[in-house]
């Protein structure tokens with residue numbers, strides 16, 4: 001049986017732009033785009049895991065808001081349960097550590113990147129939400 005992997009991702013919003021991060025080439029899903037974040041550890045809530053991951057990966061602190069989307073996607077290496085949350089930067093600016101590249105894009109530009117498959121529902125939801133606001 002495949003292992004279940006619980007993952008959180010931060011949809012960091014600054015004005016009308018969203019932070020996108022490109023995965024390293026030595027990782028699973030090499031070179032695909034994702035929301036910064038990672039696996040939830042045993043003792044963590046989704047929010048505390050997200051806060052820790054953003055601190056570790058981006059060297060900044062965020063305020064975590066509403067859930068954007070929850071998706072379950074079966075990869076060859078396991079079943080990823082991905083929950084994404086709206087976040088605002090409250091301290092520091094994101095820096096590159098383990099990602100290859102970061103980009104700030106508008107919601108309707110997100111689909112220009114090649115995203116990890118588990119992220120597609122969140123990308124579509126963000127695009128719809130943005131269209132309603134316009």
Ligand SMILES: Nc1nc2c([nH]c(=O)n2[C@H]2C[C@H](O)[C@@H](COP(=O)(O)OP(=O)(O)OP(=O)(O)O)O2)c(=O)[nH]1
Nearest residue numbers: 007009027028034035036037038039080116118119
């Ligand atoms: N952080 C993050 N991970 C995602 C997203 N979408 C998606 O399918 N994933 C997958 C990639 C990884 O398999 C897993 C996140 O684990 P991680 O970020 O802690 O793991 P990792 O890449 O450092 O290590 P590994 O999977 O290469 O072992 O979830 C996303 O938007 N953000």
